[in-house]
Every structure is written in structure tokens, then in C-alpha cells.
Amino acid sequence: MKNNLLLGAEAIGAAALDAGISGVYAYPGTPSTEITEFIQRSPEAKKHTVRSSWSANEKTALEAALGMSFAGKRSLCCMKHVGLNVAADPFINAALTGVNGGLVIAVADDPSMHSSQNEQDSRVYGKFALLPVLEPASQQELYDTTVDAFHLSEELGLPVLLRLTTRLSHSRANIVRHRPFPQNVLRPETDPNRFVLIPSNARIQYQKLLDLQPTLKHRSEHSSLNKLIEGPGKKGVIAFGIAFNYVMEVREIHDLSIPVLKIGQYPLPEEMLKVFINNCESVLIAEEGYPFAEEYLRGLSGNPKLSGRLDGALPRSGELNATLIAEALGIAHEKTFDIPPVVTERPPELCKGCGHRDMFDAINAAMQNQPYHQVFSDIGCYTLGALPPYNSIHTCVDMGAAITMAKGAADAGMLPALAVIGDSTFTHSGITGLLDAVNDRNSITIIIADNDTTAMTGGQDSSATGRLHAICQGIGVEEQHIRTLVPLKKNIEENIAALKEELAYNGVSIVIFHRECIETAARKRRSNRQKKQQ
Amino acid sequence: MKKNIILAGVGGQGILSIATVIDLAAVKSGLNIKQAEVHGMSQRGGAVQSHLRISDTAIHSDLIPLGQADIILSVEPMEALRHLPWLSDNGMIVSSIDPVKNIPNYPDMEKITEQIELNDCHLLINAAALAAEIGNPKTANMIMLGAASPWTNLEENLIEEGVRLLFETKSKEIADLNIEAFRKGRSLSKKSNVWKNKNL
Numbered sequence: 066m067k068n069n070l071l072l073g074a075e076a077i078g079a080a081a082l083d084a085g086i087s088g089v090y091a092y093p094g095t096p097s098t099e100i101t102e103f104i105q106r107s108p109e110a111k112k113h114t115v116r117s118s119w120s121a122n123e124k125t126a127l128e129a130a131l132g133m134s135f136a137g138k139r140s141l142c143c144m145k146h147v148g149l150n151v152a153a154d155p156f157i158n159a160a161l162t163g164v165n166g167g168l169v170i171a172v173a174d175d176p177s178m179h180s181s182q183n184e185q186d187s188r189v190y191g192k193f194a195l196l197p198v199l200e201p202a203s204q205q206e207l208y209d210t211t212v213d214a215f216h217l218s219e220e221l222g223l224p225v226l227l228r229l230t231t232r233l234s235h236s237r238a239n240i241v242r243h244r245p246f247p248q249n250v251l252r253p254e255t256d257p258n259r260f261v262l263i264p265s266n267a268r269i270q271y272q273k274l275l276d277l278q279p280t281l282k283h284r285s286e287h288s289s290l291n292k293l294i295e296g297p298g299k300k301g302v303i304a305f306g307i308a309f310n311y312v313m314e315v316r317e318i319h320d321l322s323i324p325v326l327k328i329g330q331y332p333l334p335e336e337m338l339k340v341f342i343n344n345c346e347s348v349l350i351a352e353e354g355y356p357f358a359e360e361y362l363r364g365l366s367g368n369p370k371l372s373g374r375l376d377g378a379l380p381r382s383g384e385l386n387a388t389l390i391a392e393a394l395g396i397a398h399e400k401t402f403d404i405p406p407v408v409t410e411r412p413p414e415l416c417k418g419c420g421h422r423d424m425f426d427a428i429n430a431a432m433q434n435q436p437y438h439q440v441f442s443d444i445g446c447y448t449l450g451a452l453p454p455y456n457s458i459h460t461c462v463d464m465g466a467a468i469t470m471a472k473g474a475a476d477a478g479m480l481p482a483l484a485v486i487g488d489s490t491f492t493h494s495g496i497t498g499l500l501d502a503v504n505d506r507n508s509i510t511i512i513i514a515d516n517d518t519t520a521m522t523g524g525q526d527s528s529a530t531g532r533l534h535a536i537c538q539g540i541g542v543e544e545q546h547i548r549t550l551v552p553l554k555k556n557i558e559e560n561i562a563a564l565k566e567e568l569a570y571n572g573v574s575i576v577i578f579h580r581e582c583i584e585t586a587a588r589k590r591r592s593n594r595q596k597k598q599q
Numbered sequence: 600m601k602k603n604i605i606l607a608g609v610g611g612q613g614i615l616s617i618a619t620v621i622d623l624a625a626v627k628s629g630l631n632i633k634q635a636e637v638h639g640m641s642q643r644g645g646a647v648q649s650h651l652r653i654s655d656t657a658i659h660s661d662l663i664p665l666g667q668a669d670i671i672l673s674v675e676p677m678e679a680l681r682h683l684p685w686l687s688d689n690g691m692i693v694s695s696i697d698p699v700k701n702i703p704n705y706p707d708m709e710k711i712t713e714q715i716e717l718n719d720c721h722l723l724i725n726a727a728a729l730a731a732e733i734g735n736p737k738t739a740n741m742i743m744l745g746a747a748s749p750w751t752n753l754e755e756n757l758i759e760e761g762v763r764l765l766f767e768t769k770s771k772e773i774a775d776l777n778i779e780a781f782r783k784g785r786s787l788s789k790k791s792n793v794w795k796n797k798n799l
Contacts, residue, residue, distance in 0.1 A: 070622050070632065095638055179637070236635040236650075236661035239626065307661070314660035318667070387664035401666035402683040405714045407706045409677070411609065413645035414701065449643065523638070595769070 069240040071103075073233040076204045076240050077143070077171050078103030080211030084167070085246035087138035088116035090126035092493060093522035094145030095180035096234040097173035101143055102525075113248065119519070121528045122464070122493040123148035127155040127170065131224075134168040135260060137252030139215050146174040146185050151464065151494070153190070156224075160194040161262055161270040163222040165254045167215035171227040173234045176353050177384040180521075182444070182461065184382060186354030191226045191331060195274050197281050198226045198331040199290060200306035204238040206329070210290065212243065217284070221277065230353045232384065233307045282332050290329030291337060298323040300394070301345035303338065303362075305329070305352035307385075312351055314387040319396055333358060342370060349378060349393050353385055412452060420580035421447045423552035423560075424514055425455040427578075428485065430557075431564040432457075437479055443467040443495075445487035446520045446582075458485055465494025471509045472502045481568040482509040489519040489527040496536065502573050503541040510567045510574045516582035524585045537575045546574040553580065600630070601654040602751055603663045605682045607673040609699045610637075610647045613740040614674060616765060618649045620744060623761035624753045625653040635661045644701050646678055653751075672747040674726070674740055675699050676711045691720035691793070693747040695739065697727040722746060722793045729783055735773075738780035745784025749794060755785065 071079060078100045081089060091101040104110050105117045116133075120126035123144040130142035142152075149156060149172050156170065172190075175181040191198035197217065201210040207229065214225045258266045285291060294313075301324045304312040309327045316323060326341045328334070342348055342362070350359040350373035359373040372378035378393040379385065392398055415421050424447075432438045442448065442458035443466060450457040460470055467484040468491075475482035486495050491513050502509055513533055519525040529536055537547050546567065550560045560578075567574035604621070606614040618634050625632050635650040650663045665684050671692045673679035679694035686692070692715055698708060715721050724746045726739040733742075741762060748758055762781050766774035788794050 070626060070634075072636070099638070232635055232661050235638050236633055237622065238633050238658075238661075239631070310659045310661060314664060317659060318664065386662050387660050391664070399666055402686055404683055405680050407677075407710045407714055408680045409702065409704055409706060411644075411646040411677075411702055413610065413643040416643065446643065521643075 069242060070237050071204060071240045072099050072235060072237050073204045073207050073229060074099035074173065074235070075103040076208040077211050077227065077229075078107070079240065079242055080208045081141040081169065081215075082107060082109055082115065083242060083245040084212045084215040085139055085248045086115060086141050086215070087248050088130070088133050089141045089143065090120050090130040091143040092120050092122050092126055092148060093519050093525045094148050095522055096175055096231045097143050097145045097148070097171065098522045098525070099234070100141075100171055109245070119525055119528065123152040124155060127152040127159070130168055130170075131155060131159050131162070131164070134164040134166040135254045137166045137254070138249045139167040141169050141171065143171040144173075145181065146172055146187050147181060147183065147463070148172070149187055149190055156190065157194045158262060159224045160196050160274055161267060162260045163270070163273075164218055164224055165252070166249050167218035168224040169211065169214045169218060169227055170224055171211070171229070174228065174230045174354055176230055176382075179231055182463070184354065186357055187226065187228045188331060188357050189355060191228070194226075195278060196223055196226050197221065197284065198228055200228045200329045200331070201290065202233070202307055202309040202327065202329060204233070204236070204240055206290070207233065208240050208242065210329070221280070223277070228306070230307055230384070278332070282335065285330045285332055285334040286336055288330035288334070290327075291334050292327050293337075293341065294325040294327065296322040296324040299346040300349075301326065301341060301347070302349045302351055302394070303328060303341065303358070305358060308351035308353055308390075311385050311387045311390045315391045315394065315396070318387070319391065321394070323394075328358070333361065338362065342368070345370065347372065349373060351379065351385060351390060351393070356381070413449060414452070415446065415449050416583055418583045419446070420516060420552040420578065420583075421450065421514055423554055423557065424512070424578040425450045425457045427552065427557060427560040427564055428457050428483070428512070429455065430561045431568060432483065435481055435568065437481070440483045440485055441467045441471040441474065442485040443487065443490045445490050445514070447485060447487055447514045450485070464490055465498055468495050468498035468502065468509075468511055471511070472498065472505070472507050475507045475509045476505070480508055482507070483512065483568065484509060485512045485514060487520075488513055488515040488517065488529065488533060491533070492527065492529045496540065499537065499542070499573070500540050507573055508571045510564075510570070510576060513575060513577045515577050515579040516585070518582045518585045520582045520584065524582060524588065533577055542573050542575050546570060546572060547577070548575070549577045549579050551580055552578045600752060601656065602652070602670070603668045604651040604670045604672055604751070605663060605668045605685050606649040606651060607671060607678040607682050608647060608675050609678060609701065610644050612674045612699070613737070614647060614649055617672065617740050617744045618651055619765050620758060620761035621651060621653070621751065621753070623764055624757040627757045627760065628753060630655055631658050633658045633661050646681060648678075648682060670747055670750055672743060674743050676708070676715060676723075677706065680711065680714055686718070689720070691722070691750060692718050693722045693724065693743065693750075695726040695743055696723050697725075697739070720793060722788060722791060724784065724787065730780065733776055733780050733783065735776050738777055741777045741780035742784035745781040746788045748781070748785050749788050
């Protein structure tokens with residue numbers, strides 16, 4: 066028996082390959098990274114030369130995926146929820162151009178913020194763009210739905226948004242794979258107007274998108290992802306995406322026979338919902354993320370039958386689970402063991418021997434007697450420098466913001482203005498901010514914490530390894546103010562002195578703290594050893 | 600047949616290897632599996648856990664509901680306690696006694712073992728010392744898997760096959776060492792009073 070025990074994320078990768086994609090485009094981000102990694106590792110992707118290396122960011126990824134679709138081939142684009150903010154421009158506009166080859170955009174939301182700065186709900190983006198959204202509940206359904214999503218995309222001529230949340234992405238189950246489809250032939254778009262969104266064309270394309278909306282609703286009303294689990298009770302549950310699993314768990318454990326309406330395709334199937342609500346005396350609305358459907362179903366006048374996140378039956382934020390659903394259904398919480406008070410917190414930390422540790426020691430020493438000690442930083446392993454024992458950094462907002470926030474603070478007169486950004490975050494969204502600072506001749510110091518990899522998400526290739534100096538030079542940073550330091554204990558005094566010099570310089574300086582990630586280095590050593598043995 | 604197992608430890612201790620072996624054995628046994636893992640930021644030396652569910656009927660939730668775990672298998676003693684709210688009334692704790700002290704305020708070990716011993720059914724394993732006997736500290740996780748394995752209701756030879764499949768990708772020597780570790784843990788459990796009293 067072939068072992069297809071796959072993470073939800075991997076099930077999407079497998080399905081996209083079986084749907085005949087010619088390329089996947091993505092930037093790593095928890096909990097979406099494993100979709101692309103599955104394709105990168107897959108022998109059939111190599112055999113069929115499916116394009117799969119990492120993109121610089123989610124915007125470049127989605128635009129390239131749209132270009133592949135323009136050429137007539139199927140493409141997959143994957144990202145975490147906040148990545149869709151970066152890709153929002155092509156996302157909204159691709160709804161107007163439509164697609165030629167099938168285009169599926171898989172977005173993994175992170176309710177409870179396990180590895181993210183917010184818990185925004187991508188279904189809102191789907192509605193915003195007027196696109197179909199699919200939200201499967203199980204790993205097998207993810208697989209089947211992803212394959213179907215490519216067909217749907219080509220039938221409708223629209224991109225399709227596939228939404229999942231952390232638990233489904235990072236949970237394994239056995240998957241049955243189907244016979245793969247061949248890749249599309251090269252068949253570039255021939256319509257001279259629809260991809261040219263000048264106002265006269267855009268109005269036509271927008272009207273087409275509006276005219277398609279009843280079709281999208283009709284599809285939802287008849288989707289296999291939306292179905293009724295019958296039960297004689299008058300208390301019902303509408304369960305969206307993975308919430309369906311938790312509801313069914315409670316139904317089984319507590320031997321309930323409540324009717325459940327499972328929803329996995331949007332726009333909302335209004336007729337189905339109306340009939341279900343009318344047949345029930347009370348309805349719990351269970352959805353992961355925002356009370357997106359709940360707000361819509363309640364409307365302005367409200368409906369006293371409904372309960373959910375907005376009236377406190379379920380918490381307003383965070384992931385759901387079976388325990389929360391049981392409580393919301395009025396099932397008394399059985400006493401469970403408490404965590405004994407002796408148990409203390411164990412937060413994540415920088416690895417022992419990590420170069421970032423030596424970098425933060427140097428930063429703390431160099432900033433000690435400065436008029437302002439606040440440091441602007443960004444998203445990556447080095448964000449852990451905000452926690453004890455370092456407490457070195459004071460911002461982490463969005464990819465690239467370290468540089469631009471330092472620039473704005475410098476404009477306001479807060480000097481020194483120090484930014485700390487990782488190599489991969491710099492190439493994701495830091496380069497344009499650096500250009501702003503150079504053009505304004507700002508007095509800012511930018512540390513690029515360069516470990517040759519995208520470490521936090523598991524060590525993916527970083528897009529400008531070995532070329533950071535040349536990039537900064539090309540943007541116009543003066544050669545004598547681009548310095549490379551090696552963050553090692555033995556270099557601490559030298560590094561502090563160099564950093565102090567650049568902090569005192571009235572202009573843009575770049576200090577590259579360069580040392581390979583110890584995890585990546587260890588992995589390389591292991592794989593070299595294995596190669597030698599073979 | 601339905602088993603809910605919480606695997607607990609600290610990022611980097613190899614609980615996902617334990618999960619993979621149980622998964623392989625469960626697949627061979629024709630059972631359904633759901634196994635939720637932690638990826639991302641918490642993996643960096645923080646507390647990690649995996650919810651592992653195997654069953655001959657359909658499994659709905661990817662997460663084990665509170666109070667429904669049959670076994671907490673922990674490769675670190677304090678981490679065993681962190682997951683107590685998931686343990687069922689008659690569930691058991693199988694834990695290593697080797698602390699990972701990567702935090703400045705790690706509690707007194709006696710207080711931790713005291714709390715574990717409050718549970719009617721527990722098994723504490725000196726995994727580091729046993730792994731040292733085998734000659735490879737990295738085999739501690741397979742010792743722990745061996746110790747918990749009698750209560751998984753999975754056949755011994757299928758679990759061993761899983762250990763071999765997982766570690767053979769590295770080398771035959773490493774696979775052999777890990778099988779030795781698994782057997783060591785398992786025989787220790789089988790000889791224990793806990794097994795005599797709680798042969799579920």
C-alpha cells in the first residue's frame with residue numbers, strides 16, 4: 066500500500082500536481098510552506114519539469130502565476146494569510162482580467178496566531194474580489210477540492226481562492242490520490258482587451274464579473290462541499306470549513322442527533338441557509354476566523370435564533386475546538402485535570418550557537434548610551450530578539466517595515482534610527498524602502514541579519530544569497546558604508562565599534578551581519594555525509 | 600479500537616519521529632489516522648506537542664478534545680504535565696525523567712515527578728541513561744516510544760517495521776540502534792507493575 070499520509074498542506078501540493086499544473090509560485094510562510102515544499106521534493110514534478118522555486122514575495126508570485134495562466138497553463142500560488150495583503154493588488158485585479166489556464170490561490174490562515182502577527186480571515190478577501198472561495202474540512206476533501214478547483218477556475222474563467230486554517234494544514238491523514246491530468250498545452254490568451262485594464266476595458270470586465278455572480282451562487286447551492294447532515298433535533302449547527310470536524314466530534318462523543326449544515330463553498334448558498342435556519346429553533350454558527358458568515362446571516366435587524374462568536378456563545382477570536390463547540394451547545398464541561406502550578410512557560414528561543422545571538426549582543430552594546438535605544442525590526446527568527454534575554458528590538462509589523470519605519474522615525478528627528486531585517490525579508494519587501502531612504506539621504510543604519518536562508522519557516526532558499534552587497538550598492542548606498550561583519554563571540558568588540566561608527570554616520574549605512582544559519586549548515590553537513598556514504 | 604495519544608516535548612527532541620513510526624504502524628494495521636503537528640515559530644526550543652489519533656472508525660477532529668487522551672507520551676517531564684487537561688480520567692502518563700533546562704526558572708525536579716506520580720497510572724523512564732547504554736543519546740525518543748508502545752494496541756512487529764522504515768533512510772546501523780532502543784523501552788514496560796495492573 067502506497068503511503069500517502071500527508072499533511073493538509075501536502076495534500077494541496079499533491080492535488081495540484083495531479084491536476085496538471087505547470088508551475089507553483091510562493092513565498093514561504095507558516096502554515097502554508099509545506100504546499101510548495103511537497104511539490105519541490107516530488108519526483109513527478111521533476112519529471113514533468115513543474116516550475117517550483119521560491120518567489121521573492123507573494124505579489125511577484127501571484128503575478129507570475131497569472132502570467133502562466135495567461136499562457137494557457139495551470140498554475141498554483143500559495144501563501145499565508147498576511148501574504149495575501151502583499152498580493153492584494155494582483156489578487157483583486159485578476160478577478161477582473163479572469164484567467165486562461167486554471168489558477169488556484171491557496172491561502173492558509175492562522176487563527177490563534179501560532180506563527181503570525183494577526184488572524185485575518187481570507188474569506189473576506191474572497192468576497193472583496195467577488196471570487197469563489199473553497200474551504201474544505203478534511204485532508205481528503207482538500208485533495209479532491211484542489212483538483213476540482215482547477216477545473217472550476219477554467220470553467221468560470223476566474224481565479225479560485227482555496228482557504229484553509231492552521232490545523233488542517235498541519236495535520237496528517239491518509240489520502241487517496243487519483244490518476245493525474247496532463248499539463249495544458251501552451252495556448253496564450255488571444256483576447257486583445259481583457260488583460261488590459263484601462264478604464265474602458267476594466268468597466269467591461271467588471272460588469273462580466275458582476276454578471277457571473279448568480280452563477281457563483283448557483284454553484285455554491287449545488288456544491289458537494291455544502292451539504293446537510295440530517296438530524297431530528299431542532300437545535301442545529303452551521304459549520305464552516307474545519308469547524309465541521311469539531312462539530313461532528315461533539316455529535317459523536319455526546320451522542321447527539323442534531324442537524325448540521327456543512328459549508329465549504331462561497332459565495333454563501335443563501336437558499337440552503339434559509340431553509341436550514343427556518344427548520345431549526347436555534348442555530349449555532351461555527352466558523353474559524355472572523356464571524357464572517359455570522360454577521361451576514363444576522364443582518365442589521367438580527368435574528369434571535371442565531372448564536373456564535375458575536376454573542377459570546379463562542380469566543381470572538383482564536384481557533385475553535387470540540388470543547389468550545391460542546392460548551393456552546395450547552396453540554397456541561399466535564400471536569401478535567403488542571404495544569405499544576407509548577408509548570409512554567411517555555412517560549413521559543415534562538416538556537417544555541419545562532420549568529421543572531423552575537424548580533425544582538427553587539428546591538429545592545431552599541432545602543433546602550435545612545436539618546437534613543439529603540440530598534441526597528443521585522444519578521445523572521447531574529448524577531449525572537451524582542452524577548453529576554455536580549456530585548457533588543459521594538460517593532461515587528463509587516464515584511465520590510467523595519468527599514469521604512471526607521472526612515473520615518475529619522476524624518477521625525479529620532480536619531481540614531483536603526484533597522485534590523487533578515488536577508489530574505491530584505492529581498493521580500495525591504496529593497497524599495499531602502500531606495501526611499503537613499504533618495505531622501507536619510508540618516509539611518511540598516512542591519513541585514515544575513516544567514517543565507519529563510520530560517521524561521523524551515524530553511525528555504527533566500528532569493529539574493531551572496532548578492533546583498535551588490536544590491537545595496539546598485540540602489541545607491543555609498544560603498545564605504547556597506548560593511549560586512551561576522552557575528553561571532555571573538556569579534557564582539559570589533560563589531561560594536563563598527564556598528565557605533567555607522568550609527569554616527571549622517572547618511573544611509575548598511576551593516577551585513579553574515580553567518581550561515583546553524584540549522585541549515587548542519588543539514589548540509591548531514592546531506593554531504595550521506596552522499597559520500599552512497 | 601480508538602487511541603488518542605498526546606506526544607509532548609521540546610522543539611528538536613524528535614517527537615515527530617515518534618509520531619511517524621506510530622503512523623506507519625497504524626497505516627499497516629489498516630487504521631485511520633489524524634496527526635496534528637506544530638510547525639513554525641514554536642519549534643525553536645519551545646514547548647511542542649502532537650495530537651495523534653488512530654481508530655478503526657472515522658476520525659472527525661484533528662485535535663483531541665480535552666479529557667479524551669488515553670496516553671500522554673512525553674520525552675520531557677515538565678511537558679508531560681503541561682498537557683494534563685487532555686488526559687482522560689483513566690488515561691496514563693509515560694514520561695522521560697530527563698529535564699530540558701533551556702529556561703532560567705526551570706522548576707525543582709522533585710516537584711515535577713511528585714505531580715506526575717499523583718496520576719494513578721504513570722511510568723517514568725530514565726531514557727537518557729538507557730540511551731547512553733545503547734551508545735547514542737539520540738535514541739532516547741525510540742526508548743520512550745518502546746515504553747509507551749504496549750498501550751497503543753499496535754502489533755509490536757509493525758511498530759518495529761516503522762522504526763526500520765524511518766531510520767533506514769539514514770543508515771542500517773542507525774536503524775538497528777533505534778530498534779534496539781525501541782525493544783529496550785518496550786521490555787521495561789512489559790516488566791513494570793503498571794503493565795501488570797493496567798493491561799488495557
